[in-house]
Amino acid sequence: MTRLVLIDGSSYLYRAFHALPPLTNSAGEPTGALFGVVNMLRATLKERPDHIAFVVDAPGKTFRDDLYPQYKANRPPMPDELRAQVQPMCEIVHALGIDILRVEGVEADDVIGTLAVRAADAGMEVTISTSDKDFAQLVREPGVGGGSVALVNTMSGSRMDSDAAVAEKFGVPAARIVDLLALMGDAVDNVPGVDKCGPKTAAKWLGQYGSLDGVMGNAAAIKGKIGENLRAALERLPLNRTLVTIKTDVALECTPQSLRLREPHVDDLRALYTRYGFNQALKELEAGSVAAGAGIAAVAEKEPGRARSSGFVAAQVAVPEGLDPALATPGRYEAVTEAGHLEAWIAVLRNAGRFAFDTETDSLDPMRANLVGLSFAAEPGRAAYVPLGHDYPGAPPQLDRARALDLLRPLLEDASVAKLGQHGKYDLHVMRRHGVALAGYADDTLLESFVLESGNARHDMDSLARRHLGYETKKYEEVAGKGAKQIPFSQVSVEDATFYAAEDADITLRLHRVLAPRLAAEPALEAVYRDIEMPLVPVLERIEANGVKVDVDELRRQSADLSRRMLAAQQRATELAGRAFNLDSPKQLCALLFEELKLPALVKTPKGQPSTNEEALEAIADQHELPRVILEYRGLAKLRGTYTDKLPEMVDPDTGRVHTSYHQAGAATGRLSSSDPNLQNIPIRTEDGRRIRRAFVAPPGRKLVACDYSQIELRIMAHLSQDAGLLRAFESGADIHRATAAEVFGRPLEEVTANERRAAKAINFGLMYGMGAFGLARQLGIGRGQAQDYIALYFSRYPGVRDYMERTREQAREHGYVETVSGRRLYLEYIRGGTQAQRAGAERAAINAPMQGTAADIIKRAMVEVDGWLAGQRDASGRSPALMILQVHDELVFEADEAFVPALLEGVGERMVSAARLTVPLVVDSGVGDNWDEAH
DNA sequence: CAGAAAACGTA
DNA sequence: GTACGTTTTCTGT
Numbered sequence: 001m002t003r004l005v006l007i008d009g010s011s012y013l014y015r016a017f018h019a020l021p022p023l024t025n026s027a028g029e030p031t032g033a034l035f036g037v038v039n040m041l042r043a044t045l046k047e048r049p050d051h052i053a054f055v056v057d058a059p060g061k062t063f064r065d066d067l068y069p070q071y072k073a074n075r076p077p078m079p080d081e082l083r084a085q086v087q088p089m090c091e092i093v094h095a096l097g098i099d100i101l102r103v104e105g106v107e108a109d110d111v112i113g114t115l116a117v118r119a120a121d122a123g124m125e126v127t128i129s130t131s132d133k134d135f136a137q138l139v140r141e142p143g144v145g146g147g148s149v150a151l152v153n154t155m156s157g158s159r160m161d162s163d164a165a166v167a168e169k170f171g172v173p174a175a176r177i178v179d180l181l182a183l184m185g186d187a188v189d190n191v192p193g194v195d196k197c198g199p200k201t202a203a204k205w206l207g208q209y210g211s212l213d214g215v216m217g218n219a220a221a222i223k224g225k226i227g228e229n230l231r232a233a234l235e236r237l238p239l240n241r242t243l244v245t246i247k248t249d250v251a252l253e254c255t256p257q258s259l260r261l262r263e264p265h266v267d268d269l270r271a272l273y274t275r276y277g278f279n280q281a282l283k284e285l286e287a288g289s290v291a292a293g294a295g296i297a298a299v300a301e302k303e304p305g306r307a308r309s310s311g312f313v314a315a316q317v318a319v320p321e322g323l324d325p326a327l328a329t330p331g332r333y334e335a336v337t338e339a340g341h342l343e344a345w346i347a348v349l350r351n352a353g354r355f356a357f358d359t360e361t362d363s364l365d366p367m368r369a370n371l372v373g374l375s376f377a378a379e380p381g382r383a384a385y386v387p388l389g390h391d392y393p394g395a396p397p398q399l400d401r402a403r404a405l406d407l408l409r410p411l412l413e414d415a416s417v418a419k420l421g422q423h424g425k426y427d428l429h430v431m432r433r434h435g436v437a438l439a440g441y442a443d444d445t446l447l448e449s450f451v452l453e454s455g456n457a458r459h460d461m462d463s464l465a466r467r468h469l470g471y472e473t474k475k476y477e478e479v480a481g482k483g484a485k486q487i488p489f490s491q492v493s494v495e496d497a498t499f500y501a502a503e504d505a506d507i508t509l510r511l512h513r514v515l516a517p518r519l520a521a522e523p524a525l526e527a528v529y530r531d532i533e534m535p536l537v538p539v540l541e542r543i544e545a546n547g548v549k550v551d552v553d554e555l556r557r558q559s560a561d562l563s564r565r566m567l568a569a570q571q572r573a574t575e576l577a578g579r580a581f582n583l584d585s586p587k588q589l590c591a592l593l594f595e596e597l598k599l600p601a602l603v604k605t606p607k608g609q610p611s612t613n614e615e616a617l618e619a620i621a622d623q624h625e626l627p628r629v630i631l632e633y634r635g636l637a638k639l640r641g642t643y644t645d646k647l648p649e650m651v652d653p654d655t656g657r658v659h660t661s662y663h664q665a666g667a668a669t670g671r672l673s674s675s676d677p678n679l680q681n682i683p684i685r686t687e688d689g690r691r692i693r694r695a696f697v698a699p700p701g702r703k704l705v706a707c708d709y710s711q712i713e714l715r716i717m718a719h720l721s722q723d724a725g726l727l728r729a730f731e732s733g734a735d736i737h738r739a740t741a742a743e744v745f746g747r748p749l750e751e752v753t754a755n756e757r758r759a760a761k762a763i764n765f766g767l768m769y770g771m772g773a774f775g776l777a778r779q780l781g782i783g784r785g786q787a788q789d790y791i792a793l794y795f796s797r798y799p800g801v802r803d804y805m806e807r808t809r810e811q812a813r814e815h816g817y818v819e820t821v822s823g824r825r826l827y828l829e830y831i832r833g834g835t836q837a838q839r840a841g842a843e844r845a846a847i848n849a850p851m852q853g854t855a856a857d858i859i860k861r862a863m864v865e866v867d868g869w870l871a872g873q874r875d876a877s878g879r880s881p882a883l884m885i886l887q888v889h890d891e892l893v894f895e896a897d898e899a900f901v902p903a904l905l906e907g908v909g910e911r912m913v914s915a916a917r918l919t920v921p922l923v924v925d926s927g928v929g930d931n932w933d934e935a936h
Numbered sequence: 937c938a939g940a941a942a943a944c945g946t947a
Numbered sequence: 948g949t950a951c952g953t954t955t956t957c958t959g960t
Contacts, residue, residue: 223959224940483937584955586942605942613943638944641954667950671947678952681946689945713947771948779948841948848949852947856950889947889950 001146004051004119004256005044006112008130009100012040012154013056013089015131017082018323018470025277030081034276037089040154041096044129045261051124053259054093055111058102062110064243071243073190076322088276095269097262099254106250113138113246119256120147126256127152134186136166137177137246171203179212182240187467191243192236192833195229205230212241232835327380327469327510333502335494336386337398339407345376345384346411352378354418354442356509359427360501362389362488365676366429367545367652367659371401372490373497374408375505380513383502392491401434409436418442422461422508425664428541441537445508448515450665451529452522455817455827459665465507468514473507474500524823532822532860533664539867539884540662540672546883547657548679548895551931552648554695559644562636562688569633576626583633586612592626599624639683643692650677662887669849670824670856671889680888682932696932698895703928705882705901706935707908708891710923711736712858713768713851716821719918720850723800730920737761743797744790763794767801768851770844805847812846820853821916855890858922862915863887866908873900873907893932901928 016036023032044052064071093100103111109132116126116138123145128135131153141162142148150161160166163173172180183202185193194202205222209215219231266285273282336342349355355378361369370389377383388401411417413436420443421427431438449459458464465471479496480486489497519526574580577596581588589612594601601610602619610616614634617627650658658677666673674680682696683689698704714736718726729739734749741752741760752760762779771779777787795802812818817827826849830838867884874880882896882904892912896904905926912924929935 582956585957586955587957607941609942611942634943638954642945642952646953663951666952669950671950673951674946675952678946681944681952683945685945766948769948769950775948844948845950852950855947891947 002051002124003047003049003127004115004124004259005047005049005053005127005129006115007041007044007052007054007098008108008112008128008132008135009037009054009056009089009093010108011131012037012129013082013086016040017079017085022081022324025275027275029276030084031276031278033082033085034089034092035278038092038278038281040129041093041098043154045096049127050261051119051256051259052098052261053101053115053254054098055101055108055115056090057108058104058106060105062105062107063247064107068191068239068243070190075188075190079322079324082322088272091268092272095265095272097264099259099262101254101259103250103252106247109134110247110250111252113248114250114252115254115256115259116149117248120149121145122256123147124256126150129154133170134177134181134244134246136160136170137174137181137244138248139163139166139174170199172206176206176211178241178245179206179215181244182212182237183215185240186244189243191240192233193240194226194233194237196226197229201226212237232838235835236833323469324513327513329381331381331383331503331506333383333385333498333506335498336384337396337494339399339403342386342399342404342407345386346407349376349378350411350414350417354378354420356383356420356505356512357427358421358501358504358508359430360385360489360497361430362490366426366661367433367655369430369433370490371430371434372488373501374404375501377502377505377509380510381506383506383509385498385501387494387497389490390492390494390497392493396494398494405434405436412436413439415439420444420508420512422446422464422504422511425537425541425544428538429545432541432545442534443512443516444534444537445511445515446665447529447533447537448512448519451525451533451824452515452518453827454665454668454670454825455829461504461507461511464511464515469507469510471507471510474503476500524819525825528822528824528857532824532857532864535864536664536860539863540664542867543884543887544659544661546885546895547652547655547659548885548893549657549697549699550647550651551695551697552651554697555644555648555692558691558695559640562640562644566633566636566640569629569636573626573629573633576624576629583630584637589630593620593624597624597626599627635686635688639688639692643682644695647677647692647695660886667856668826669853670820670826670860671852672856672860672887674887679886684936690933693933693936694931698930701898702895703898703901703930704932704935705894705896705904705908705926705928706891706932707894707905707912707924707926708888709855709859709912710925712855712890712922714764715918715920715922716851716854717768717801717804718920719821720854721798721800721804722919723798723804725798726801727920737764740764740794744793759790763790767794767805768848770805770847808846808850809843812843818846818849820850820857821918822854822857824853824857826853854916858916859887859890859892859912862912863892865911865915866892869907869911873903893935 013033017033022030023035025031090100101111112128116128119126120140124147126149128138128149128151130151135151138149139151139160139162140149148161150159152159160169166174166177170177170180180199180202183194183197183205184199185191205215209218216234216237219234222230269285270282273285336345355376358375359371360373362372363369372389373385373387375383375385386404387398388404390398412431417440419438419441422444423446424441424444428438428441445464446459449464462473462475465473479492479500480489519529570583573583577592581592583589590610593599593612594610599620603611603613603616605611614631617631621627647658652659660674660679661676663673663675683692715730718730725743729736729743732739737757737760738749738752741756742749744760745752745756759780762776766776766779773784773788773791776791777784780787808818812828812831816831817825819825828842828846830842831846863884870880870882870884873882881900882894884892885895886893892908894904894908909924909926913922916922927935
């Protein structure tokens, strides 16, 4: 039986580059990848194949680039250290007597595919040596003619030579691999699959429906979000299948039979081994060994099993190309339980000048969390965990927490030593609550990722490690369990905790090494990160720590009042319905209204059910009394359930105040979001709602001061569009909606009717959300034709606005992102692909994001400025006459000594107004009161 | 018991 | 029509 080995040279080159340390020879030339490849070749040649080829990619476009221009578009160029090793590698391969195949315009995969199939058809026993799982599609068991195709990965030692082996790994036979890959997509090659569909889901579907066509044909039957994702991806799946299918019919000049292993060029090999310092290989060569690389292999095998002991997954996760090899080696982690050991680490961290750190605690709530341990890393791959509060039976002795913090304090409070973290705001809280005022917080990988890829939903460390390092971190659930069985971190064994915690610091450091250069390459983004986001971290930490005082008694009174009225509404509803039902259940309500009472269902939910939302109930309120009563009940229930009942529960027993949590990487546009509780959606529109604001109070002797930007997003629209009419309207200082109405309807300001102003306001807001005539008609309760006329009229008066919107859409389509005045980017995933609805949505987001995002940039800058100014207002004891306590997108709320209020109004107003220079002035309105309602 | 869907509060 | 978070019920494991 003739045996042919086809080596996927490119894949090994990259894998060796990433998996091995950055070795160099005595002349300083990089040799790491070379070393790995030679090692692999040695193992291969030991098998004594009679036919062999080393296949590499040739530069130039392939059919995949023609089919799909974004193919591999997100790949960074080959790093210089790797590039430098390509030529020597080719020389060594050649000297070993192996042919190198490089075909213009054809990817190595397709060359290998074609040769494999031809050889197998001719009865040859083919082995494809690769680290690329995609080749599983070519696996063929020995047939009648004896030909077969098997897959080996020399680096991981795995072998796949049957459908059973393929199915064991992927859950589907070889013939279904392309379907599986089409569904999953390939992030490395920039081929998006079905969102949230990984190997498990894809295999499950293929098991159920047989093939990709079967899955596509049954897409309507697949439920849930993932079903939606599948349907959204339907259009591109056939293209995906083509892209992931390895060609087996490309035109080649060579035949499998021509690829004979030749005699090695011993002199050339000797010269090459000498030059690159492969001394062991040289010795083997002189000894006449055929396996010329055996000596090298012995060196590499001195660390057995390390690929398994690390978080690096051999085949599942592709290490991103261009990654510094130092960032792809497993870490060595140690527990620090003695003072001398800790002092040694402190010296290392101080000498390094910057280090990554992380805290481990017993709670996710930073205002409650107790410190259980600290981890540190100053160079990739080396990290320490200092356990301080593990208290399970049999826990090893640990350093006393106070003593350890005393040792660490000078380092942690020294601003000249830079610290980096992942979501460091949390750690800042924890350290502050344990008496350490951490200084020099310089970098945060969460924010680096957010600024670089705000469109990406996930910026948690596990996701970042997977995305940027090809690394699978130890999961919290693995060490602490999950659900009801979860134990607090203080009961996790010190051994488990050491790996988990030290890895956090180590990976944070590695991520920073990857993300920081990417930011540096984009000066505008770097500025957003450096000038806006990083300075904001300690400011947000202070706002959260300050908290806001709420009048719990007042809320309880309101709850009682709401309960009374809810009960009345409920009784009336039961009467009207003729039976009892759950007023909170849209489903029961739906059955009652539209089946029993036969009222018309005019509005549908997104899932196609009859909706019982406010709009639907309003629409039938004139036909039955029940809808009104339901609406009344709903309003009361919302206020009680979300606010008056819940806020008292959220009061921190230690501080007597409510401490929200702000998410700096929460909204893709750059806005903050707030949770636990969300203090950015406290009611204001209705009288009942506003009463809740009266429970947000100032303590005796203090006042609440609210300062908000007036019409900031519209002003930004005027600035961005430079529309003469809109600029004039703002410069006149008049009420903007009235001014717009006057302009659009062509009459003097004072003659604008209430209805005209309402229409103008709806247009102003609607345009900022990318609204069309349909939406405006709904909003104003007018015909579509009339709404279209209004919009046309608006654009004829403000042509600059129309041009701006069109420019924005174009920029979004062309670049795939839009940006704020500060240069913050929002990437729009669906602006070019996806369904019609997804594209339309992306266009609306593209219109809105620059305005919403610029407003967010401005208030963030203002917050940093105001915080700095307030810090300078503290008295000798460090007490501040005013605290920043809330941010609600365009509003800042302060709690201030009564006597300081005038100074605060001036100091804050000045800084908010000057936080950006736009073509139109920024205007800030302020109010003062004993509670938040009064301050408006 | 976790996650989806529906509803609704804010800018 | 943009951007969020929280509540409740209901569904499916």
